[in-house]
Amino acid sequence: MDRERRKHLRHLAERQGSFEERKLRRKEIEQRRAASRAAPGRREAAPERGELARADPRSAGRRQVLAADVDQVAMVVAPGPGLRFGLVDRFLIAVERSGARPLLVVNKSDLLRDPAQELAGLEPYRVLGLPIVLCSALTGNGIAALRDRLRGSLNVLVGQSGVGKSSLLNALVPGLGLRTGATRERDGKGRHTTSSTTLHQLPDGGQVIATPGVRQFGLWGVERRELSDFFPEFGGYAPACRFGDCLHDREPGCAVRDAAERDAIAAARYASYLRVLASLEDG
Ligand SMILES: Nc1nc2c(ncn2[C@@H]2O[C@H](COP(=O)(O)OP(=O)(O)OP(=O)(O)O)[C@@H](O)[C@H]2O)c(=O)[nH]1
Ligand SMILES: [Mg+2]
Numbered sequence: 001m002d003r004e005r006r007k008h009l010r011h012l013a014e015r016q017g018s019f020e021e022r023k024l025r026r027k028e029i030e031q032r033r034a035a036s037r038a039a040p041g042r043r044e045a046a047p048e049r050g051e052l053a054r055a056d057p058r059s060a061g062r063r064q065v066l067a068a069d070v071d072q073v074a075m076v077v078a079p080g081p082g083l084r085f086g087l088v089d090r091f092l093i094a095v096e097r098s099g100a101r102p103l104l105v106v107n108k109s110d111l112l113r114d115p116a117q118e119l120a121g122l123e124p125y126r127v128l129g130l131p132i133v134l135c136s137a138l139t140g141n142g143i144a145a146l147r148d149r150l151r152g153s154l155n156v157l158v159g160q161s162g163v164g165k166s167s168l169l170n171a172l173v174p175g176l177g178l179r180t181g182a183t184r185e186r187d188g189k190g191r192h193t194t195s196s197t198t199l200h201q202l203p204d205g206g207q208v209i210a211t212p213g214v215r216q217f218g219l220w221g222v223e224r225r226e227l228s229d230f231f232p233e234f235g236g237y238a239p240a241c242r243f244g245d246c247l248h249d250r251e252p253g254c255a256v257r258d259a260a261e262r263d264a265i266a267a268a269r270y271a272s273y274l275r276v277l278a279s280l281e282d283g
């Protein structure tokens, strides 16, 4: 990314405020929404505090709560089985909805051959102010930094199967000895070694909830119209869209799409937005 664009994105992020500030703003919005939902005739409820939920993969239209009452959600990704930022974008939306703090953990740093190139996809998240810890459960690199981030909070570790959630816990809690699984050689996908959710005390304060790996993460209770609120970097452009109710899809005169086309908005984030938008029901 060139310096101009980086500067521009940083400026945008500053205008949008930090994750903390946006969380406060979001809380306000949630409260207003909850109040309007309490009106007769509305049945959908706002999420409970720190409740991380997704669309139940086994039952259409229902929600599945992955963890409740958490302070921080640590999303784990790894170069093996593959850094899936689309999944990170979905998690980020669910985390922000929950009011918990997001943390991105990039595990298996020992597998990186060309870190600068392989981690280039992280740039939009850095610009947005998402805290990122690069570590390796295998070598112990970065584990102290991760421990610092988790200390004193109720955390939940989420991510695809095989990214090393159980291995990280074993590194964080001496003597824990959780079972970890071999990644399938053929397709690099994990086998779902962990099948239940467990809570663990951290030796220096705080707790970690380990969850089984997720394969997909369908969003629950997010309306199409509010989706762009979860992509704060769009905020600087959206007011310039021709239509006030622009969904930044194929509408003519869309300033957001325009910004993505000239790389002022990260193309991967815009593509992610469009995929999520297409997956949400009309409403
Ligand atoms: N090279 C390398 N391998 C790792 C690292 N962390 C974990 N692994 C390996 O990755 C595989 C999967 O690790 P797990 O800890 O079982 O992954 P998980 O996220 O708990 O997977 P599920 O329980 O299926 O959700 C195991 O073979 C681990 O040994 C790491 O930092 N570097
Ligand atoms: Mg596991």
Ligand SMILES: [Zn+2]
Pocket (backbone or CB within 6 Å): 238, 241, 242, 246, 247, 248, 249, 251, 253, 254, 255, 256, 257
């Ligand atoms: Zn638009």
